Amino acid sequence: MLDRPQPRALAAPRVSGHYYMAAASDEDKARRFRDAALPFLDDVFTLARYLMRNETDAEDAVQECYLRALRHFDSYRGPAIKPWLLAILRNVCKAEFARRSAVPASSEGRDDDRVEDPPAIWQGPQPSPEAELLQRSDGQRIRRLVAELPQPFREAVVLRDINNLSYREIVDVAGIPLGTVMSRLARARSMLRAAWNGEEGSTT
Amino acid sequence: MNCAESEVLIHALIDGELDAGHAREVEAHVATCRGCADKLGAFRAMRAAITAAELKEKAPTHLRRRVEAALTSPPTEAAGAAGRLGAWLTIARASRRNFLGGFALGTAVSAAVAASVVITVLGAGEDRRIAGEIVSAHLRSLQGSHLTDVETSDQHTVKPWFNGKLALSPPVVDLTAQGFTLIGGRLDYVDGEAMAAIVYKRRKHLINLFVGPRLGGAPRGAKTAMVQGFNVYHWAQDGLGFWAASDINADELAEFGRHIADTKRPPSARP
Numbered sequence: 284m285l286d287r288p289q290p291r292a293l294a295a296p297r298v299s300g301h302y303y304m305a306a307a308s309d310e311d312k313a314r315r316f317r318d319a320a321l322p323f324l325d326d327v328f329t330l331a332r333y334l335m336r337n338e339t340d341a342e343d344a345v346q347e348c349y350l351r352a353l354r355h356f357d358s359y360r361g362p363a364i365k366p367w368l369l370a371i372l373r374n375v376c377k378a379e380f381a382r383r384s385a386v387p388a389s390s391e392g393r394d395d396d397r398v399e400d401p402p403a404i405w406q407g408p409q410p411s412p413e414a415e416l417l418q419r420s421d422g423q424r425i426r427r428l429v430a431e432l433p434q435p436f437r438e439a440v441v442l443r444d445i446n447n448l449s450y451r452e453i454v455d456v457a458g459i460p461l462g463t464v465m466s467r468l469a470r471a472r473s474m475l476r477a478a479w480n481g482e483e484g485s486t487t
Numbered sequence: 488m489n490c491a492e493s494e495v496l497i498h499a500l501i502d503g504e505l506d507a508g509h510a511r512e513v514e515a516h517v518a519t520c521r522g523c524a525d526k527l528g529a530f531r532a533m534r535a536a537i538t539a540a541e542l543k544e545k546a547p548t549h550l551r552r553r554v555e556a557a558l559t560s561p562p563t564e565a566a567g568a569a570g571r572l573g574a575w576l577t578i579a580r581a582s583r584r585n586f587l588g589g590f591a592l593g594t595a596v597s598a599a600v601a602a603s604v605v606i607t608v609l610g611a612g613e614d615r616r617i618a619g620e621i622v623s624a625h626l627r628s629l630q631g632s633h634l635t636d637v638e639t640s641d642q643h644t645v646k647p648w649f650n651g652k653l654a655l656s657p658p659v660v661d662l663t664a665q666g667f668t669l670i671g672g673r674l675d676y677v678d679g680e681a682m683a684a685i686v687y688k689r690r691k692h693l694i695n696l697f698v699g700p701r702l703g704g705a706p707r708g709a710k711t712a713m714v715q716g717f718n719v720y721h722w723a724q725d726g727l728g729f730w731a732a733s734d735i736n737a738d739e740l741a742e743f744g745r746h747i748a749d750t751k752r753p754p755s756a757r758p
Binding site for chain 2: 313316317321324327329332350425429440444446449450451466469472475476479
């Protein structure tokens with residue numbers, strides 16, 4: 284369920300000058316787009332990194348996302364550009380999975396939270412000095428456990444806990460009802476907690 | 488509330504997504520249920536650990552450069568739209584693998600998504616919580632017999648009534664011509680702040696317009712939120728915060744808000 288665009292007579296643009304003006308040149312439009320969208324490159328890359336299986340694919344998806352977004356910038360009516368970009372990125376990744384697989388990887392219109400692809404395996408930590416490694420090990424471990432969650436749950440956790448989207452924004456990005464967002468997050472965190480406790484148990 | 492509901496709702500509680508009423512319900516359940524209390528504690532700790540781990544990736548410099556270059560490369564002057572598409576395809580082909588080939592053309596779907604992902608919502612956290620409080624106050628006014636302290640459709644009776652009761656003078660305007668009938672006003676408390684509540688009616692629907700000192704963050708524009716099926720339209724003007732709450736649809740509520748906002752502007756500034 285997506286709300287219609289709200290009238291914005293009172294709204295001051297949150298991102299300076301993202302309104303399209305007929306007279307504006309393509310160059311001007313591209314510049315305004317860069318100003319508005321590039322600050323979210325880390326967010327877009329993060330989601331791409333968790334959705335795609337390797338870094339190369341993630342980077343390609345990020346680039347395609349930005350090119351697509353620029354093409355549709357005319358019809359963009361803000362103000363929240365982050366979820367808009369993430370929704371486009373998600374489509375890019377989905378389309379790529381669909382292209383690679385004879386079996387459609389789409390979860391559109393389904394609400395059964397079926398596990399659709401094998402968990403992504405995060406690449407091992409980069410070599411680093413011991414002290415730093417120790418400090419980073421907790422982070423590395425959480426990251427790996429998140430990356431090992433099955434797709435719909437991984438996405439929910441990344442959008443909420445790493446990209447910091449509100450539930451309503453996740454509704455828009457993932458195209459699922461609010462109730463599904465809530466139940467998915469609850470399940471995802473339970474799975475994460477179980478995985479975490481399982482490791483604690485085996486290492487201590 | 489039972490444990491099954493609580494198991495889902497504790498996450499919304501942790502995320503600050505529950506309105507005041509539901510938050511109280513979950514907290515009341517957790518206070519009496521050991522199992523759910525343990526879960527709430529564990530998930531709070533886990534969320535804190537995830538936040539502390541700073542899992543947000545940093546886009547590598549080479550990717551940043553690559554994206555910037557792709558967005559900057561000017562399309563050839565004469566080529567027009569077709570040329571522009573060509574330029575993008577060229578960039579696509581130039582990428583390390585032919586990864587982009589698969590979706591270079593399938594843009595219709597993303598256009599639909601782009602058009603639909605424009606919803607404006609109140610930000611999570613403080614704004615969201617206050618929107619919840621506003622809806623709770625709206626609901627209270629509908630349930631009890633205390634909808635108005637002063638019941639009249641005369642704006643010149645309602646406005647002076649607030650004198651001496653509040654440290655602010657709310658705008659009270661007659662919007663009968665616009666299809667919103669003034670019912671009256673009352674003093675209300677939202678989030679511990681005394682506020683003016685001005686009541687309007689459209690068809691069978693009641694609208695509570697809360698006017699008070701600005702709560703929460705400083706909104707830079709009007710925002711609409713939906714809380715428990717009610718719409719809340721919020722804006723700030725002249726140092727005051729305005730919250731309109733109703734069960735009418737978001738468009739009509741925004742129209743109502745704009746009428747109120749317009750009457751407060753000097754005539755020269757009106758369109």
